[in-house]
Amino acid sequence: MAAFYQGFDPEAYLKYNYTPPRADFSRSDSIVPWKLNCLHKAFSEDAIKGDILVDVGSGPTLYQVMSGCEHFNRVILSDFLEVNRNELNKWLKDGQSNFDWTPYLKHVCELEGRSSSAWREKAKRLRSVVTDIFPVNVHHLFPFPPGSLPASGADCIVSCFCLESVSPDVSSFTQALHNLSSLLRNGGHLLLIGALGESFYMAAPDVRIPVVPLDEAQVCASLSASGFELLQLSVYRLTADMLVGVDDVKGVFFAKARKL
Numbered sequence: 414m415a416a417f418y419q420g421f422d423p424e425a426y427l428k429y430n431y432t433p434p435r436a437d438f439s440r441s442d443s444i445v446p447w448k449l450n451c452l453h454k455a456f457s458e459d460a461i462k463g464d465i466l467v468d469v470g471s472g473p474t475l476y477q478v479m480s481g482c483e484h485f486n487r488v489i490l491s492d493f494l495e496v497n498r499n500e501l502n503k504w505l506k507d508g509q510s511n512f513d514w515t516p517y518l519k520h521v522c523e524l525e526g527r528s529s530s531a532w533r534e535k536a537k538r539l540r541s542v543v544t545d546i547f548p549v550n551v552h553h554l555f556p557f558p559p560g561s562l563p564a565s566g567a568d569c570i571v572s573c574f575c576l577e578s579v580s581p582d583v584s585s586f587t588q589a590l591h592n593l594s595s596l597l598r599n600g601g602h603l604l605l606i607g608a609l610g611e612s613f614y615m616a617a618p619d620v621r622i623p624v625v626p627l628d629e630a631q632v633c634a635s636l637s638a639s640g641f642e643l644l645q646l647s648v649y650r651l652t653a654d655m656l657v658g659v660d661d662v663k664g665v666f667f668a669k670a671r672k673l
């Protein structure tokens with residue numbers, strides 16, 4: 414799978430998945446607002462909090478930690494590709510990203526009951542709590558560089574659209590989930606978002622990355638086989654206008670689980 418990722422273009426990927434119609438904040442049936450709402454509810458209403466929040470396979474995106482950054486002292490991002498780690502650094506360290514995360518920050522502020530004008534405070538908070546952007550490989554038994562986490566592990570892991578898009582089959586997906594659990598403390602939470610029924614996605618105009626097509630039952634079975642207790646599974650089904658020709662995804666799952 415690593416070879417498929419050599420042509421990954423952060424700018425194209427962001428345009429395909431993180432602009433309208435998939436990121437239309439005026440619609441509650443758009444994919445991105447649905448994901449942000451799931452994450453907001455998990456962190457706010459379920460009071461998931463602690464010292465370290467880890468995001469596995471961040472790609473070039475930051476939306477997935479915009480709620481969680483308020484509930485943890487430290488946020489660690491990670492990606493397999495240097496181009497993606499550089500893209501994250503551009504926004505976090507220099508503010509020089511070409512991608513505008515402001516509508517995302519505003520939307521999450523509104524979910525939190527704050528005025529959308531609080532987005533600058535949230536951007537500042539995010540920049541101050543992200544302490545590291547590590548290389549990661551979920552096919553390794555311990556996916557992070559040695560010594561990068563306290564021995565007890567992180568308090569919570571978020572991972573979005575990573576495991577199914579780097580695994581050739583369901584058994585590899587399950588093993589990757591098992592490897593990911595080595596980063597998490599016992600009793601810690603996993604918030605997993607992923608694609609259902611997807612066989613490929615485009616990561617640049619001519620870069621087609623294979624994906625293992627999953628259904629809800631397989632996600633539940635893989636979580637259980639990897640030592641997680643499933644607490645919640647929510648599913649979003651794509652409407653016709655969300656199919657914009659950059660993948661063949663049928664749905665999106667949000668799983669909240671706890672490491673036993």
Ligand code: SAM
Pocket residue numbers: 415418421469470471472473474477492493494497549550551552572573574575578579
């Ligand atoms: N999390 C982002 C999101 O929600 O849009 C990006 C998901 S993107 C579909 C999959 C990500 O997995 C890419 O950023 C890619 O670099 C990363 N990746 C590729 N191979 C990997 C591996 N072996 N271990 C961990 N991540 C990997």
